[in-house]
Amino acid sequence: MNTLAKKDPQALTQTAPRRAVVPLYNVEETADAFTVTAFVPGVDRSALETHVDGENLTVFARRTWTPPAEWTAVYRETPNADYRLALEIDHRVNREAIKAELTQGVLTLTLPKAEAVKPRRIEIKG
Amino acid sequence: MKLIRYQTSPLFSPAASYPGLRDEMDRLFDVAFPALSSLQRDGFFGDWQGEFPVDLYQDKDAFTVRAELPGFRKEDISAEVADGILTITAHQKTETKSAAKAPATATQERRVSRSISLPENLELEKIQAAYENGVLTVTLPKREEVKPKQIAIEVK
Numbered sequence: 001m002n003t004l005a006k007k008d009p010q011a012l013t014q015t016a017p018r019r020a021v022v023p024l025y026n027v028e029e030t031a032d033a034f035t036v037t038a039f040v041p042g043v044d045r046s047a048l049e050t051h052v053d054g055e056n057l058t059v060f061a062r063r064t065w066t067p068p069a070e071w072t073a074v075y076r077e078t079p080n081a082d083y084r085l086a087l088e089i090d091h092r093v094n095r096e097a098i099k100a101e102l103t104q105g106v107l108t109l110t111l112p113k114a115e116a117v118k119p120r121r122i123e124i125k126g
Numbered sequence: 127m128k129l130i131r132y133q134t135s136p137l138f139s140p141a142a143s144y145p146g147l148r149d150e151m152d153r154l155f156d157v158a159f160p161a162l163s164s165l166q167r168d169g170f171f172g173d174w175q176g177e178f179p180v181d182l183y184q185d186k187d188a189f190t191v192r193a194e195l196p197g198f199r200k201e202d203i204s205a206e207v208a209d210g211i212l213t214i215t216a217h218q219k220t221e222t223k224s225a226a227k228a229p230a231t232a233t234q235e236r237r238v239s240r241s242i243s244l245p246e247n248l249e250l251e252k253i254q255a256a257y258e259n260g261v262l263t264v265t266l267p268k269r270e271e272v273k274p275k276q277i278a279i280e281v282k
Binding site: 039040041042043044064065067068070071072073074075076077078103104105106 | 179180181182183184185186189190192194195196197198199257259260261
């Protein structure tokens with residue numbers, strides 16, 4: 001547990017951002033693409049960032065809603081946390097064609113497969 | 127289904143400490159039993175039956191229930207009040223697009239329900255509900271205090 005603190009102590013003390021949790025997510029594969037579905041309730045389209053950096057695909061989703069000052073919480077079950085999903089993608093994904101869609105708290109990422117790895121038929125000559 | 131008992135006592139304010147502790151416990155469980163938590167995750171997207179997280183707030187005019195119900199359509203969600211209990215139910219059937227899958231897995235069904243017992247001083251006719259970004263917000267206005275009226279008595 002302390003490994004993170006040892007590795008990068010500044011990141012923990014200086015910028016203390018809101019805690020982020022990994023959203024519930026699912027990955028499916030078809031012949032053409034991988035599909036990542038993640039549950040990010042309470043996140044507005046404007047508060048969603050998707051980054052691709054080499055092999056890393058990172059989704060950061062901020063909960064935009066905050067209760068008005070005069071409201072008092074009587075009972076809470078949801079955390080005051082943002083969502084952060086970090087996935088590794090390999091050479092099979094066509095990075096240029098990644099698409100993200102957010103509908104009613106469900107984020108759908110479509111990661112099309114690179115042409116080189118799509119199944120193809122090889123004609124036999126002769 | 128779980129029933130949340132509404133507490134009016136000012137001593138009972140778990141809101142400040144409770145989520146933190148619970149998250150901490152969840153995290154401990156995730157670390158200690160990773161297989162268990164991943165199992166829970168896998169089940170989540172299948173025929174998801176069960177509950178969803180709910181928050182309760184109040185201000186001087188109303189109580190507000192916020193329920194996290196991602197991925198439903200507005201018409202799939204119903205909220206009703208009966209005998210002082212608010213019941214939120216969401217039911218959705220999704221047809222999987224790919225025809226390659228076996229018929230058994232072609233439809234996914236999600237049914238979730240949650241009941242919350244309400245305090246008594248509410249205007250049940252003025253309840254409003256809105257669904258945005260996968261969060262259902264139910265606003266339950268408090269009843270106007272019965273104001274003392276002056277009654278003029280004619281002395282004959």
